[in-house]
Amino acid sequence: MSDPKVARHIAFDHREPSQDACYADIPGELSMNVQTALRARGMTRLYSHQAEAFQRAQSGENLVIATPTASGKSLCYNLPVLHALSVAPDTRALYLFPTKALSRDQEEHLRVDMREAGVTQGAITYDGDTPGDARRAARERAGVLVTNPDMVHAGILPNHAGWARFFANLKFVVVDEVHVYRGVLGSHLANVLRRLQRVAAFHGSHPQFLFSSATISNPSAHASRLLGSPVGAVCENGAPSAQRRILVYNPPLINAELGMRRSYISCAVDRAVDLLKANVSTLVFGQSRNNVEVMLKYLRDRLPESELAGEQIQAYRGGYLPETRRRIERGLREGEVRGVVATNALELGIDIGGLDAVICAGYPGTMAALWQRFGRGGRRGRGSLAMLVPSSSPLDQYLAQHPSMIIETPVEEARIDPDNIEILIDHLKCAAFELQFRSPGDTFGDLSSTSLQEALEFLETQRMVRAVSARSGGKTYHWSTEAHPASHVSLRSLSYDNFVIIDVFHERVIGEMDFRSSHTMLHEQAIYQHEGQQYQVEQLDYENHKAFVRKVEPDYYTSAQTRVRVSVLEEEASDILTFGAGITLPVGRGEVDVVEKVIGYKKIRFHTHENVGYGEVYLPAVEKATTAFWIVVPELVVSALPYSRVVVMDGLRGWLKALRAVAAVGLMMDPRDLGSAFVDEPGIGSNGEFSSPRSLVEVQEGRHSFHFEPTMYLFDAVAGGIGLAQRLWEDQSALVRRSAELIDTCPCQHGCPSCVGPGGQSNSDDSLGDRKSAALAMCKHLGVVG
């Protein structure tokens, strides 16, 4: 890093000081067995947050423990459970981890803890890989059942009668890494917990919930929303931490005028090569599976066999088969693997030992995720290096320009909407299958009784449930089809509708991909990258969810182009925004219909990233109803600007890009959860920019069929929405102001990927104006900026 060529581009260099520990005595009421076990392990006292967690758990409070990675969180929830198992041997506890890998890992640790505390009830991992005998043991004997929400959802709850004894004695439910359950997954989990509490109550128990979370800004609110009842937070960290050096390396500008920077992927690889050559074990996080595979290939190409054998550098991402992942994890722990390129699959607490350095190629979209990734370095109390290499997206460059935000901005809130209509209905079906609903009387978590009644009546009209007049008055609703609803509902759109990827040459399955990604990554002719190898998709059997691929060695990869159409279904709220100039800007919020279709792909050459070809794709469109926030730009404003209409429209497209970037960082939203679309002509579709420079947008708008004005849409990427539009609505004026500031303060001249997008290029010859000038003129005209 001392190399001046490198040092010049370090935008931020911060040393996070080490922190001393804050201790507390082992609580006296903790069972003697557990106390002895702790002392035998050399622990004569606890960190303050561990003691606090135990004390508060003893009072029966539902808790969320939100302290940083490696602060001894698991002991916080293990102590109350071990104590209970020790004093009341019939006690049962349920541990939920977000992934199978993590549950296997934690089961080992838990077993050691239990053995040392003289607790003999045992801990069993219960998931799809658990053999039949162990399943029976799990049902009948295990004190602690370690599993994941998916298994509870599809395996345990629908068969809860077989778990009667378990549920009757269920005292604790531990949910680890609760920050992962955001968005759709979180909304699903909240409903699984509603069902779990309902079933437990049927068997006569009301378990206490213990959550743990990485640092998020609203742990208590998030956990309470998940559980549907109040959850207290333990946030005061008493654990010590080692020094960590945080760097931001901004890829050098190649063309300052166009705001073009060197590829952040190449730069991240450069820095990783430096570190690996200096024998520093390094973990590189990429943004997508595709990026990860590209970087793996670059790294292997760059490091000669003599210095580092190919097997010492591995990729790690979802879509690999479990045994491959186990092998890589083991390699990391044992130090055989020196470098690994990973997606967020490695963000979670899988034990991979300590790595000396972490490089994030691209901002992961949220501060919480960035810190989680940084936290994977230096786990054994040694100092560590954490580096962010921002991409040229507006969001990343916004951070690069204001790098101190990394240590100053609070981490994001986790947001869920358990009452998302599609998710709710799916889980109500599952709940009705598990146990009939009595109405009035029965509840479903914190869902209002009116909503529950309406939903049940809806299911009745669908003939999913049958209403029976109960002898005691009221009605009961019984599941009344032969279907097993849980097997049709996937918590992470990651099971039954997955596409299977088949290598036609070896005739074997090499991976799986979820439904949505498959459209952009597995269309015919796509280059599918897997473990550093390139495969071309020869045939996509859309109906049977199979992609047939063959290994190839192309000099390019492919990038899909998507077309999006938006139409308003219902306006739920509308308002007028006014800034300095006194001009009104109508804004709205409501339900929209979004149709996305992959229409083609670009071929992009490795290393140079030049566009070397184009192909068409014929795949069915994916349609969803979701919620959106929109801003209408009155035609009067458009015509008031000293530019042609075409240029103004392009400027608005650029402004939308800035709006989206600001929404992500300023209002703390994950950009992946947020879609955007621009419509500039009534009725017919038009092409424009959508979400990333590669995508095309076709927007159709029915609302203003007589009187049309250009509209910018920001919508929830998730069907049904998880409340993002509402959140944007609440902060509408801050959103508009900050986006204008972003454009105003960006150093580029005609627009660059970091503000309004590179649209300036195409218009650079146009003496009438460019995208950035138009966008800025618009903001100034409205009086948003001076």
Next chain:
Amino acid sequence: MSLKRKLARLPRPSISTPVNQQVSSIKPQVEKREEGSVPPENFLLATDTSVVASLKKSRDGADRQQSTLSVRLEHYQQVYSARQRRRSSDLTSTATSVPIAAADASTPEWETTIEQQDAVRIMTHRLSLDYQQGVVPVCRALRQDTLSLSRLALSAEWAEVDLHRVVFLDTETTGLGGGTGIIPFLIGLAWFEDETLVVQQLLLEELGEEEDMMARVHERVAQATGIVSYNGKTYDWPLLRTRAVMTRRPPLPTRPHLDLLHCARRVYRKRLGHVRLVDIEEHVLQMRRHEDISGEEIPSVYWQYLEDRNETDLDKVIVHNVHDLISLVATLVVLTEHYTTLHPDDDPRDQLCRAKVGFRAQDWGRAEQFAQAVVEGQGSPEVIVEAAVLWARLCGRRRDYERAVSILHQATDKVAVASVFAAALHLEIAKIYEHRLKVMDLAWRHAQYTAAAEGLPAQEKRLSRLQRRCKRLAVPITSQLFGC
């Protein structure tokens, strides 16, 4: 937006097709039989068209209330008795080895009583003493040897079970697979009272009212000494246990459970491949159901019944369930009888399977008896070879190696000495000569022909080992077995 409006916008679920469509697709299939010809099998329902017509007519009638089922069953009996009379004459002309009751004179019948108790309809059918399912008189179930049965079941506890107090169980459910949302809406139980088979069905008239039904099941199982089912260990019984939990009742009493699916699979696997109850009926009981409803249609019939209380299709389910139970009893009879005593005309594949069951149950005498029957019978070479090897091993168990070798030789002659089938026999002989009788040169000679059974590499290893041992013992190994 209100939840209601959001609900209105949800895509319509495609999870179940409209029920009435499914139901209307059930088409009666009347099988025609040419007059005068001998039917290949006996049919459960004769195609006595007048009877069928009257049956149809009555079913089209307006009154669909309580009486419908009794009417339906009454007609069913008429048809059935017509079939009975006819069949007994058919049978005299077919040389079947299955024993047939001389029930020609008496007219079979059953009495049905229907009782309505709150949400449970209790239908009790008492079968006549000489009732036959296909070619099997069901009352013979009482006379079966429980020791043989315990061996077929590979479960010693069945040796002591009193068959007079066994309960047969079969349920019709609202879906396949398990889970708390799947309900056995029709629970069929059957048992003997004296010599009479009583079939009792409990029909759930409304969801959520299972307590009485479960109480009755509990009571019946508590009185029984054992449970007999077809696939019930995996399916029906766990489902009933689930219902006990869901109705907050005490757990059902545990009783020895005989799952005839497993027994039937062990015995008929080679011959039939599939051993669903309908396969057993067709090929073992020698009957074919008429107008039977298929399993996948059953749940939707029940949902439809709850909607419109139309009994027409429900009756089919009820009759289907009665037959499942009767066939269950008949299957028990055939399985046990043909295992207890050797029937020389039985298919050699079944005999071989019975020999294997005997072997697994350590019922050595029977195993040997069945194996012998196959080796000496007219089965295919594969079957003969497998039986001979088994028989030889049984001889080996009592150290009668000479006999074992002679059995194997006998079989070798039967399947052609040098054929590929004989390889397994030569291998077995080679092993006995080498390891038991210690005649290395004979072992070596037979080892010349084992390639097809054990593969070339293994054969080469065997040959070279035998060669070494011959050398050590100074036994000359010059001549080959068949002088070539």
